[in-house]
Amino acid sequence: MSFPDLASPNLVDWTDYADRNAAASSATFASAVLARAGTGRVFLVWSPGYRTFGTKCEATVHALRTARPQETHVTAADGPNGERVALERFAP
Numbered sequence: 001m002s003f004p005d006l007a008s009p010n011l012v013d014w015t016d017y018a019d020r021n022a023a024a025s026s027a028t029f030a031s032a033v034l035a036r037a038g039t040g041r042v043f044l045v046w047s048p049g050y051r052t053f054g055t056k057c058e059a060t061v062h063a064l065r066t067a068r069p070q071e072t073h074v075t076a077a078d079g080p081n082g083e084r085v086a087l088e089r090f091a092p
Contacts, residue, residue, distance in 0.1 A: 003056065006032055018052040026056045030063035042068065042090040047083045064090050 002009040004024030033042055042064060046057040065071050068090040079085035 001033060001036070003029055003053070003060065006036075021052045021056060022054075024056065026059035027063045030060050030067065034064070034067055037092075039092045041092065043074075044088045044090070045085060046088070047079060047085050050083065061088060064088075068092065 001007065002012055004020050005013070006029070007013065044061065044064060046061060047053075048058060049055070050057055070091040072089040072091070074087040074089050076084060076086045
């Protein structure tokens with residue numbers, strides 16, 4: 001699922017993306033992800049300070065970590081355009 005609209009990550013809707021990100025709640029997004037995951041694991045790919053997100057990625061990580069403290073940092077790498085990308089796993 002993609003932030004902020006929980007849509008498929010196969011094709012991101014870039015229309016008004018910055019405005020939709022600004023209006024979105026990381027806590028609401030994390031709650032919806034956890035509800036859909038049920039007893040399954042949650043994987044989150046994120047980048048700190050990603051443009052148009054501000055600190056929403058960090059807030060989403062925090063919300064998931066609060067609900068599922070058994071987090072595993074899977075990997076981090078340099079993504080496209082030099083941004084740092086991390087992959088976290090949250091166990092049920």
